[in-house]
Amino acid sequence: MSSAAAEQSPGATSTTETSTEPSPSTSTNRRQPYGQGFLDTISTGWAERPESTPPARAQAPFAAARRDAVSAAFPGKRLVVPAGELKQRSNDTDYPFRAHSAFSHLTGWASDAEPGAVLVFDPRAHGGHDVTLYFRERADRTTSEFYSDASIGEFWIGPRPALTGVAADLGLATAHIDDFESGDGDLVLDEDDDLTRFVSELRLIKDSYEIGQMELAVQVTADGFDDIVANLPAIIEHARGERVVEGVFHQRARSDGNAVGYDTIAASGPHACYLHWTRNDGAVVPGDLILIDAGVEVDSLYTADITRTLPVSGRFTDVQRKVYETVREAADAAFAAARPGVKFRSIHEAAMQIIATRVAEWGLLPVSAEEALDADKGGHHRRYMVHGTSHHLGIDVHDCAQARRDMYYDGLLEPGMVFTIEPGLYFQIDDLTVPEEYRGIGVRIEDDILMTADGPVNLSAAIPRTADEVEAWIAEGRR
8 A cells, every 4th residue: 555545644643632733634635534532542552662772783883984084074064964855756655765875875874774864973172073863763652643644654664763773773873853953054965065075985995895795786686687587588578578677687686685776777679779778668579689787786775787788589690799799808908907006097998999999890980990099089989889988886876976087087996996897889770870780789798896906806707798608698597
């Protein structure tokens, strides 16, 4: 039963013997008034609910270290980091809540975070900050909120956390949201450029907890890709097979993780040439390729971001294989270029060297590969790969997005960074600059990479990558 179908809608209250709140019958035209018998008895007959004090969760000490870094960077400043509020989907239904990434990163409160919570750094007179997490604690069952408020009442949404339990869980002082007072001089995340930039750059280097969560997200995502391959016959049979791909992957994401980290791209045939195809309403036809860009977000909110391109029939045609292996060659060149101390942009430049060289060899460019690669006068090859080759990855699928350019694109690769490598080639169905046999072919291969002191590690290497491996994967999955 959705809140839209319920007798009481969010914010409704009713009168009890101990409450002076207004009756819901005066509010909207679809609320059903409660009978006096209900009002007289609803607060009685409940078993005692024991308070629990859980041990601190695994990420608590890591979140504390991140807060210390923020405190040191903003001495004497009062900092406010909101979790965010529920967002309306339609009328009185909301999207599933996901806390702001910086809030989760600094608290360790992830998929179970409360809407409306606020993390506050109050400066001490002699340096440092007192840090408090404010949120709306669960209401006592003697209050009308318990049964009449569909947005926060426990009768509607289930048990809510207590201040003491969250304090122990996160290793962080807590207080009721009613005690929070904002000030004119506060630095508020997403309103203050310096604070927003700092917490974004703080995530450029992942700690050991984050790396473990990224490895977990990749593993669950790999299982999701296996599920897709195993279900290819049913996918092909359905008129909107792209939707079946999306649904199969979503089942794995919800069963073994929290959700998908972003809208799944299930792009078959010419749809694979649209970089952010998420409509996913097309057929999956033997003879075509299907490009699947998907990632599982685990309960800690860390997400994978992986792309594989599959021949629907199980075998690549000669042209499909040529395009596919060129993209893989570009990905391998980018991986080889990624080393500690080199610029992040070197990854893209290495991939572009391969892409420009191969499409020039195929006669698709009006200039040579060298001319196309000229930074000022070239770029002709980018018609067939307009996007970048790499981005940082973590608690956001495009992580650290507010970091300065000299820390990101022009920054140096360091151990602890996690990023994608994802070259592609896309020949639109109506692109007259390429021979007809290429048109409608779109290929992308995307892996998640951890930089270590010894060089890059491909976290998603176990998911088949070469054309031969992909064909064997599909053959095995169909048995």
